[in-house]
Amino acid sequence: MKLFLHRKDLRVDDLAAFNYLLSSSEPSLHMLILDPFLLRHSRHEAHSGKQFLQYVRRLMNLYKQYGKTIYVVYGEPEVVLEQVLHNAPIDEVIVHRDFTPYAKTRDRKLREVARARGVSFTEFVDHTLADLADFQISSGKSGPYKVYTPFYKKLNTYLQTFYRPSSPLHLGDLSTVDLAQLEGSQRLLELIQSWVPPFSLEDYMPAENPIESLDDFLTDHLPFYAARRDYYAYDGTSSLSAAINAGAISIRKVYEAVMEQEHSAAWVRQLVWRDFYLYQSIYDENFFGYEKTFDFTNLSDRHFEAWRKAETGVPIIDAAMTELNETGRMPNRLRMITAMFLTKNLLCPFTLGEQYFRYKLSDYDNTLNRGGWLWCASLGFDASPYFRIMNPVTQSITYDPSGQYLRRWLPQMAGLSDKQIHQPQAHAIVDLKQSRAAAIEVYKHILKSKPTVELGGSEDG
Structure with a gap:
C-alpha cells in the first residue's frame, strides 16, 4: 500500500504524485500532517495561517465530494510517519518536494524513518512551471542564471520545447484507503483520532474555488493588466497568489489558461518571476543565509x-x-x-x-x-x-x-x-x-x- 502525504499541494487534480499512484494500480492512503512548527506562535490565527487552513478545509471537502478519504492530523511529521508505518502495511511514501531549509530537514527525517522501516521514499517536484533541474542542464551554462531577463528569455524558449502539460488525471481516478474498512487498522485509527490540532478546523470557512478567480481575471482584467497592474488603487491582479502558493490550483493549468488569451505576455512574465525565485532557492547557496x-x-x-x-x-x-x-x-x-x-x-x-x-x-x-x-x-x-x-x-x-x-x-x-x-x-x-x-x-x-x-x-x- 502507498502512502501519499499532502503538503503545499492542496488540490485534487494535475498532481505528479497522482499520476504515479495511478500507475501503481493499488489503493493509496492519503494524509495531510499539520506541522506544529509551521503553525507555532498562534500562526493559525494570523492571515497566512488562516488562508492555508481555509484551503485545507476546501481540500477535505473535495475528497468528500468525490467519495474519497483523506486523514488530516496534527503532529511532528516524522513522529506521525513512524507510527503510521508501524501500524499499516505501507511499502512506499510519496510526497512533493520543497526547497526551503526547513522542508529539506523535515524530508530528511521522513526519509530516514522510511528507510529504517524498509519503505521506499519517492519525491516529485510539482510546484514550478518548468522542470528547473532539466532547464539548468539544457541551458548549457556551467553556473546558474543570476540576472532575470536572460533567465526569462531562456525559460520561455525552454517552455516552448520541453513544457510539461497538465495532467487530466483527477482524484476521482484513484482508489483511496478507508482505514475503517481495512483489517487490522484499529490502532492506527485510534492514533489518528488522537492527533488533533489545538484548534478546530471547523472554524475555518473552506476557501473559494480558485478556478473562478482565474476565469474572472482572464475575462475582466487580463486585457488591461500590463497598463494597470502597478496602479494599486485599481485591483487588476488575479488574486490567485494565495491559491498558487498553497498548491490549491496547478501552476501549469494557470499557465495554459493564460497562454490561450491575448495580452498574456505581461502576466506570464510575473509567473516566470515566481520560477526565478524558486530557481534561486535551489541554485543560490546563500539564498537562505x-x-x-x-x-x-x-x-x-x-x-x-x-x-x-x-x-x-x-x-x-x-x-x-x-x-x-x-x-x-x-x-x-x-x-x-x-x-x-x-x-x-x-x-x-x-x-x-x-x-x-x-x-x-x-x-x-x-x-x-x-x-x-x-x-x-x-x-x-x-x-x-x-x-x-x-x-x-x-x-x-x-x-x-x-x-x-x-x-x-x-x-x-x-x-x-x-x-x-x-x-x-x-x-x-x-x-x-x-x-x-x-x-x-x-x-x-x-x-x-x-x-x-x-x-x-x-x-x-
Whole structure:
C-alpha cells in the first residue's frame, strides 16, 4: 500500500504524485500532517495561517465530494510517519518536494524513518512551471542564471520545447484507503483520532474555488493588466497568489489558461518571476543565509514598530501597512515600496520585515517572500542596486495620483487635496532625502563587507 502525504499541494487534480499512484494500480492512503512548527506562535490565527487552513478545509471537502478519504492530523511529521508505518502495511511514501531549509530537514527525517522501516521514499517536484533541474542542464551554462531577463528569455524558449502539460488525471481516478474498512487498522485509527490540532478546523470557512478567480481575471482584467497592474488603487491582479502558493490550483493549468488569451505576455512574465525565485532557492547557496553573510551592524530595529503599526507618518507606507494588517493583502508594488522603505530609509534588517510578512500575508510563501525582501535589500541574484531607493511620495503620486488608495485606508486624511495627501506628515519618523543619503552609504558598506560566519538558513517553510 502507498502512502501519499499532502503538503503545499492542496488540490485534487494535475498532481505528479497522482499520476504515479495511478500507475501503481493499488489503493493509496492519503494524509495531510499539520506541522506544529509551521503553525507555532498562534500562526493559525494570523492571515497566512488562516488562508492555508481555509484551503485545507476546501481540500477535505473535495475528497468528500468525490467519495474519497483523506486523514488530516496534527503532529511532528516524522513522529506521525513512524507510527503510521508501524501500524499499516505501507511499502512506499510519496510526497512533493520543497526547497526551503526547513522542508529539506523535515524530508530528511521522513526519509530516514522510511528507510529504517524498509519503505521506499519517492519525491516529485510539482510546484514550478518548468522542470528547473532539466532547464539548468539544457541551458548549457556551467553556473546558474543570476540576472532575470536572460533567465526569462531562456525559460520561455525552454517552455516552448520541453513544457510539461497538465495532467487530466483527477482524484476521482484513484482508489483511496478507508482505514475503517481495512483489517487490522484499529490502532492506527485510534492514533489518528488522537492527533488533533489545538484548534478546530471547523472554524475555518473552506476557501473559494480558485478556478473562478482565474476565469474572472482572464475575462475582466487580463486585457488591461500590463497598463494597470502597478496602479494599486485599481485591483487588476488575479488574486490567485494565495491559491498558487498553497498548491490549491496547478501552476501549469494557470499557465495554459493564460497562454490561450491575448495580452498574456505581461502576466506570464510575473509567473516566470515566481520560477526565478524558486530557481534561486535551489541554485543560490546563500539564498537562505544572506543575513549571516554580510555585516549588518549598522542596521537596527529602532523604527520597526512604527513601520509595523502603520505609524511612520508617510501616507503610502501607513496605508499599505494598514491594509496588510487588516486584510492580509498588499499589492506587489506596495510590497516593494514598504520593504525598501524599511530596509533603506529606516535602516532595519530585511529579516524583520520578512518575518512580519510571514504572519501577515495571506498568500505567504517562504521562498517568494524572501526573494522579494532580498531584492529590496539589494542582496541576491538580480537584486535592486543599493543606490536605487524608491521615493514613497513619488511612487504614491505616480501610481495613485488622486489618492484614492490613501483615502480608502487612511480615512482621517480624506479631506486633504490630491497634492497634499501624498506628502509626509509633520510627525514623519524620517526625512526622506536625508535617510536616502544615509542608506546609500550604509548599503555601500554592507555590499563590500566580507562573509562573517558560516552560512545557515531561514527556519521556516
